[in-house]
Amino acid sequence: MISTNEFKTGQTIVYDGNIYSVIEFMHVKPGKGAAFVRTKLRNLRTGSVTDYTFNAGTKVERAQIDKNMMQYLYADGDRHIFMNNETYEQIEIPANQIQNELKYIYEGESVEVMFYNNTEILGVSLTDKVVLTVVETVPGVKGDTKTNALKDAIMQTGLLVKVPMFIEEGEKIIVNTNDGSYVSRDK
DSSP states (O other), X not given: OEEGGGOOTTOEEEETTEEEEEEEEEEEOOSSSOOEEEEEEEETTTOOEEEEXXXXXXXXXXXXXXXXXXXXXXXXXXXXXXXXXXXOOEEEEEGGGSTTGGGXXXXXXXXXXXXXXXXEEEEEEOOSEEEEEEEEEOOOOTTTTSSOOXXXXXXXXXXXXXXXXXXXXXXXXXXXXXXXXXXXXOO
16 A cells, blocks of 8 residues: 555556556645645556545555566557567457557567556557658758758658658658657667
8 A cells, every 4th residue: 555645656556446657746735624635647447547636645555567578569450469578478459458559669669568467458658759760751852941841751650740851761760659749860
């Protein structure tokens, strides 16, 4: 059990039968009345974000989340197959469970798969930035570099990213997984 006074960003808890990750929290001490903790929690099963207010000092159960490095193998209809790099065991994850993450992963890439109590698959954990290859974009026109002009580029995963005019097909770029934005060229 953990007290709400000990919350940290990224911590996982079990509350009302659901598994949550703490996105943000704030201790509030009003002039009158008891102190409380205002939180923003992400449901790890559904991905939805909810606001909860706890009385200060309330005890909640800590959720044991394990992350295993697995390689994304292929898509089989609505299921996506991942393989444990050490045991070669394969698991299937439904597409609706990792819909947002699919924009950033490709066949052969290693990612962290999250498990609750080593039995329930919660989804895929991405890094903040990933390297993707540009497969389609229009060529930049000479003289278009005076402003911060952007053009559309399609990545190997099908993700559409706004990139600077100097980026060409075949280049590897770094993409932010939080908002799908261009960061820089890959070195």
